[in-house]
Amino acid sequence: MLKKHISILVDEVCDAIPQWAKNIVDGTAGHGGHIRAMYEKVKVDTWQETTIRWIDKDGVMIDRLNTQKNEGNWPDSIYFLHTPYDAIGDIESIKWKIDYLLLDIGINWEHVVDAERWFSIKADGPLDMRFDTTQWKTARDYLMLVSPENLSCALQAYGDFPPIRAKKIADYIVHNRRKNGLATTNDFKKLLQDMWLGNRRCAIVYQVVRIVVNDELGHLERFLETFWDWLAPGGRCAIITFHSVEDRQVKKAFKELHKSSNFTLVSKKAIQPSRQEKEKNKASRSAKLRIIERNR
Ligand SMILES: C[S@@+](CC[C@H](N)C(=O)[O-])C[C@H]1O[C@@H](n2cnc3c(N)ncnc32)[C@H](O)[C@@H]1O
Numbered sequence: 001m002l003k004k005h006i007s008i009l010v011d012e013v014c015d016a017i018p019q020w021a022k023n024i025v026d027g028t029a030g031h032g033g034h035i036r037a038m039y040e041k042v043k044v045d046t047w048q049e050t051t052i053r054w055i056d057k058d059g060v061m062i063d064r065l066n067t068q069k070n071e072g073n074w075p076d077s078i079y080f081l082h083t084p085y086d087a088i089g090d091i092e093s094i095k096w097k098i099d100y101l102l103l104d105i106g107i108n109w110e111h112v113v114d115a116e117r118w119f120s121i122k123a124d125g126p127l128d129m130r131f132d133t134t135q136w137k138t139a140r141d142y143l144m145l146v147s148p149e150n151l152s153c154a155l156q157a158y159g160d161f162p163p164i165r166a167k168k169i170a171d172y173i174v175h176n177r178r179k180n181g182l183a184t185t186n187d188f189k190k191l192l193q194d195m196w197l198g199n200r201r202c203a204i205v206y207q208v209v210r211i212v213v214n215d216e217l218g219h220l221e222r223f224l225e226t227f228w229d230w231l232a233p234g235g236r237c238a239i240i241t242f243h244s245v246e247d248r249q250v251k252k253a254f255k256e257l258h259k260s261s262n263f264t265l266v267s268k269k270a271i272q273p274s275r276q277e278k279e280k281n282k283a284s285r286s287a288k289l290r291i292i293e294r295n296r
Pocket of ligand 1: 005006007008027028029030031032033034035055056057058061083084086104105106107108131219
């Protein structure tokens with residue numbers, strides 16, 4: 001098990017910052033690994049004039065970062081905001097335009113090791129899985145209420161299960177959920193294992209539930225519909241995804257913007273971690289980075 005979160009594609013993310021950038025937004029703050037690296041990169045003489053807004057849907061992350069700031073560990077020009085990244089435009093849209101906007105979509109190390117939050121197949125804890133703990137719907141609520149048809153669709157769309165397999169799993173879960181109770185991770189794991197699903201498939205089902213409970217694709221879709229309007233001329237948006245469905249969404253949206261001739265793809269193909277990075281950090285294996293620039 002990893003001892004801490006290792007940020008992914010850090011050099012590539014930092015190299016993409018426009019030299020003149022003064023307004024930077026990290027829409028998925030997590031532990032702040034990318035922000036620290038960006039801070040190192042720009043701090044020499046421009047940092048005092050650079051404003052960074054740092055956003056996360058997980059209030060636990062934001063509270064911690066605010067505590068660090070109160071203790072003097074972050075400059076005044078960094079702001080931490082508890083909000084989903086697709087709502088960035090609601091914050092102060094009229095007052096500023098963004099020069100560099102980063103998303104690193106997924107879970108961080110703490111989500112995996114904190115059994116209370118239930119993001120991992122390996123740890124036992126309440127069946128929760130919410131990024132935002134103020135949201136009412138936990139993984140248990142979802143699994144207790146979902147129809148077999150909707151669950152089957154989700155398993156096909158986000159877990160790549162073939163239709164017959166997806167239907168079988170969904171029917172089994174729905175049929176047995178009351179008897180099992182689904183109070184904890186282990187309850188759910190047991191239900192999946194009763195169907196003879198191996199660890200890898202169990203992990204995929206867990207991931208599908210996480211994606212749905214947190215409306216992860218909905219957030220990305222809404223973001224992709226609007227982010228371009230928040231960028232300053234010459235500003236860039238960089239997005240790291242870990243799931244093929246998300247990468248397809250980003251690729252399609254960037255391609256459409258590129259066609260409009262107001263935007264340019266910074267790299268035609270997705271940037272992937274080097275072999276060394278993949279060996280050092282297994283979590284980086286499926287990462288893809290795409291960057292787009294708004295023309296001046
Ligand atoms: C992979 S981590 C980011 C790690 C960070 N870049 C680093 O280097 O430390 C992804 C973060 O995105 C947050 N997140 C997920 N969905 C979000 C959303 N819709 N809006 C804002 N933050 C979100 C999660 O809570 C998590 O902390």
